[in-house]
Amino acid sequence: MNDSPIGIFDSGLGGVYILKKLVKKLPCENIIYVADHKHIPYGKRTKKEIQDRSLAISNWLLKKKCKLIIVACNTATTNAIKLLRKKIEIPIIGVEPAIKPATKKSVSKKIGVLATQGTLKSELFNNTKSAYASDIDVIMQIGFGLVNIVENGEAQKFSTEQILTKNLKILIDNNVDTIVLGCTHYSFLIPTIKKLVPKKIKILDSTKAVVNHTKNVLYKESVLTKNLWKGQVSFYSTGKIKKNIWKKFDIDNVSKIKI
Ligand code: DGL
Numbered sequence: 001m002n003d004s005p006i007g008i009f010d011s012g013l014g015g016v017y018i019l020k021k022l023v024k025k026l027p028c029e030n031i032i033y034v035a036d037h038k039h040i041p042y043g044k045r046t047k048k049e050i051q052d053r054s055l056a057i058s059n060w061l062l063k064k065k066c067k068l069i070i071v072a073c074n075t076a077t078t079n080a081i082k083l084l085r086k087k088i089e090i091p092i093i094g095v096e097p098a099i100k101p102a103t104k105k106s107v108s109k110k111i112g113v114l115a116t117q118g119t120l121k122s123e124l125f126n127n128t129k130s131a132y133a134s135d136i137d138v139i140m141q142i143g144f145g146l147v148n149i150v151e152n153g154e155a156q157k158f159s160t161e162q163i164l165t166k167n168l169k170i171l172i173d174n175n176v177d178t179i180v181l182g183c184t185h186y187s188f189l190i191p192t193i194k195k196l197v198p199k200k201i202k203i204l205d206s207t208k209a210v211v212n213h214t215k216n217v218l219y220k221e222s223v224l225t226k227n228l229w230k231g232q233v234s235f236y237s238t239g240k241i242k243k244n245i246w247k248k249f250d251i252d253n254v255s256k257i258k259i
Pocket of ligand 1: 010011012014015040041042043044072073074075076116119147182183184185
């Protein structure tokens with residue numbers, strides 16, 4: 001079990017942000033990454049569709065003998081993690097908008113959440129919001145065009161700043177002092193977001209928490225690899241493989257799969 005891979009999936013390349021930090025933290029682990037490009041974006045899909053895709057990919061990762069699965073997608077986590085944990089017998093780690101840490105950090109008691117429609121509509125997100133942020137003003141904004149920007153490898157482009165400015169306007173106008181990035185794709189936009197918002201605004205995502213939690217779970221389950229050499233990281237996509245885009249994420253080898 002110790003040498004079995006960790007499985008990670010997202011609708012596309014957003015989860016690569018988490019994967020990179022995971023490789024830094026656990027360099028000797030074998031990892032399998034699946035991008036569900038054939039079905040991106042998840043944010044506009046129904047709960048049932050998101051659940052079906054999440055379950056199909058998790059079962060595929062299980063067949064690859066994964067010892068743990070990271071759902072590196074807020075939309076899939078908030079819509080499907082309960083089902084995955086019921087159906088799949090290995091540990092499943094999800095990524096959710098960092099509402100709880102944001103409520104602790106916020107001084108003005110006004111926070112912004114930038115996420116997909118699927119996440120903002122989900123029961124899990126709304127339950128978390130009611131549980132931890134009932135006394136806080138939560139301004140929610142569906143990210144428009146942002147997943148595409150990252151999928152096209154255009155995080156650094158000038159036009160990205162203009163699209164982000166539109167997305168961030170309502171949050172800035174409402175004087176939030178903390179912005180939660182509730183979509184893994186958006187983490188790639190952090191440097192540009194920081195340029196566009198007033199300095200006092202803190203930007204939070206869940207990457208560090210997910211990576212640390214993964215290490216803790218592997219340790220508790222006694223399945224951390226004992227290898228001392230670099231692990232193998234393999235990439236798969238269900239869609240057309242655009243080599244030039246993957247290359248922008250420093251990924252050379254990607255295999256197409258049908259799930
Ligand atoms: N990266 C995903 C998330 O964290 C969703 C992107 C999409 O809409 O497919 O929510």
